[in-house]
Each structure stands twice: as C-alpha cells, then as structure tokens.
Amino acid sequence: MVLITRKIEFSASHLYHNPAFSAEENRRVFGKCNNPHGHGHNYTLEVTVAGEPNPVTGMVLDLKELKDLLEREVMQRMDHRFLNYEVAELKGQIPTCENIARLIWELLDPKIKQGRLHRVRLYESADLFADCYRNGAAG
Amino acid sequence: MGVRVELGRRYRFAASHRLHTDRLSEEENARVFGKCANPFGHGHNYILEVSVSGDVDPATGMIANLADLDNFVEREVIEVFDHHSMNEDVAAFRDVVPTTENLCIEIFERLKNLPTAKLERVRVQETSNNSFEYAGENGRERL
Numbered sequence: 001m002v003l004i005t006r007k008i009e010f011s012a013s014h015l016y017h018n019p020a021f022s023a024e025e026n027r028r029v030f031g032k033c034n035n036p037h038g039h040g041h042n043y044t045l046e047v048t049v050a051g052e053p054n055p056v057t058g059m060v061l062d063l064k065e066l067k068d069l070l071e072r073e074v075m076q077r078m079d080h081r082f083l084n085y086e087v088a089e090l091k092g093q094i095p096t097c098e099n100i101a102r103l104i105w106e107l108l109d110p111k112i113k114q115g116r117l118h119r120v121r122l123y124e125s126a127d128l129f130a131d132c133y134r135n136g137a138a139g
Numbered sequence: 140m141g142v143r144v145e146l147g148r149r150y151r152f153a154a155s156h157r158l159h160t161d162r163l164s165e166e167e168n169a170r171v172f173g174k175c176a177n178p179f180g181h182g183h184n185y186i187l188e189v190s191v192s193g194d195v196d197p198a199t200g201m202i203a204n205l206a207d208l209d210n211f212v213e214r215e216v217i218e219v220f221d222h223h224s225m226n227e228d229v230a231a232f233r234d235v236v237p238t239t240e241n242l243c244i245e246i247f248e249r250l251k252n253l254p255t256a257k258l259e260r261v262r263v264q265e266t267s268n269n270s271f272e273y274a275g276e277n278g279r280e281r282l
Contacts, residue, residue, distance in 0.1 A: 096200035127149040132145075133144065
C-alpha cells in the first residue's frame with residue numbers, strides 16, 4: 001500500500017459562539033475566538049489517500065481528479081468565506097478545527113473512488129491541527 | 140460515525156544534552172555518539188507535537204479545551220525541559236542517555252495521564268531533519 005498526499009490552502013473567517021451559553025460562558029470557554037465579528041486563518045489541508053499503484057499507470061489515483069475534487073468540495077465551499085454563515089453543513093456547529101476537518105472527511109470520503117481516504121489533516125495554524133482517520137483504522 | 144478525530148498541538152522548547160554513557164569506554168562513546176558525546180553538551184530547538192483523541196463536545200466543537208491542554212503540557216514538559224540541561228536537570232536522564240528516542244518516551248509518560256482527553260502519540264522534532272514518534276508501550280497501531 002502507498003500513501004499519497006495532496007495539500008491545499010484556503011483562507012476563511014469564523015467565530016466561536018454557542019447560543020445556549022450565557023455571554024460570560026461564551027467568553028470563558030472560547031476567549032478571543034468569541035469576538036462578535038469573527039477573525040480569520042490561513043488553513044492548510046492535507047488529504048492522504050491510500051492504495052495500490054495501478055500496474056499500467058503507476059498511480060494510486062489521478063492527482064488531477066483529486067485536485068478537482070478538492071477545488072469543488074473544499075475551495076469553492078470554504079475559501080474566502082465566513083464559515084459560520086456561509087457553509088450550510090456547519091450550521092448549528094462551532095466551526096473548530098475538529099468540526100471543519102470532520103466535515104471535509106465526510107465530503108471527500110464517498111467521492112474518492114480510486115484508493116481509499118486515509119487521513120485528513122487540517123492546520124488552523126502551524127501549532128494547531130486536527131486529524132481524521134477511518135474509525136477502527138490505524139492512526 | 141465512521142470517522143475518528145484527533146487534535147494536534149505543537150509546542151517548542153530549547154534544551155541541551157550530551158549523549159554519553161558510563162557503560163561504554165570513552166573510545167566507544169566517541170565512536171557511537173560522535174560529536175554528541177562532546178563533554179560539555181550541546182542544545183537543540185525541539186518541537187513537540189501532542190496528539191489527543193476523544194469525543195468532539197457538541198457544545199464547544201472541541202475534543203479538549205486548549206487552555207487546559209496547554210497548561211498541562213506547560214507544567215509537565217515545557218517547564219521541566221525548556222532552557223535546561225536534560226542530563227543535569229531531569230532526573231529521568233541521570234542514568235539514561237537523553238536521545239530523542241528516550242525523550243519521546245519520557246514525554247509520553249509525563250503526558251499520558253492527561254485529564255481532558257486521551258493521549259494518542261507524541262512526536263518530537265530534534266532538528267528539521269530528525270523526528271521521532273512514540274505512542275506508548277502498546278501503541279504500535281497508533282503510530
């Protein structure tokens with residue numbers, strides 16, 4: 001088995017706010033991330049697909065197809081968007097690194113036909129990231 | 140759900156060490172450890188990556204409260220190692236060679252009782268060319 005990773009970068013804004021919490025609780029739990037007008041990050045997404053190289057092409061999958069899939073599912077949905085207001089799938093969720101990474105996994109997993117999605121890693125900054133793996137699979 | 144989510148957090152510390160053991164002769168130390176056995180030690184800017192898992196709390200969207208995680212790592216690891224000599228200042232390395240393999244194991248042991256989430260693995264980068272990972276004694280499948 002071979003792992004192949006494609007990286008993209010996108011920029012988006014968000015804020016953390018739970019309407020079920022009081023203003024004080026929101027401030028205590030989320031800190032600066034609760035500032036009312038939001039703030040932004042440069043996100044880096046690494047998508048890793050596992051598979052056997054096709055004996056004829058030598059490829060696990062067509063990287064152009066993966067690039068197009070990431071453009072369609074991630075870039076068009078999230079790049080230069082306000083995640084709370086403009087990404088319908090995140091409605092009712094706090095758009096943390098964990099939740100965005102999980103959404104990206106759920107968007108990509110059913111659409112990857114050559115090879116199998118192995119890992120989604122989303123960096124919010126160089127020092128904070130979330131990893132998604134198939135449940136039960138090795139890290 | 141078919142997906143497992145982990146949170147990764149990166150920390151930095153600067154520390155010195157000397158790779159040398161009394162169980163080997165001076166010639167053997169020099170042969171095995173090379174420059175790393177120089178008598179007064181040397182230092183690195185280490186990068187530590189800590190990965191934790193757990194349920195994503197629907198109320199906060201988080202596996203672990205970052206401030207709690209940061210405080211725990213700060214107390215258990217950063218305060219202990221940052222701007223210290225591992226050989227002189229960290230009891231675990233009085234008789235154990237402070238290679239980054241052993242450092243990984245020591246840091247994992249210090250963090251494994253994390254109160255807020257389950258520790259999955261630690262990765263320590265000694266330089267931009269060397270990094271090491273450890274996931275506990277039975278952690279092979281988590282690497």
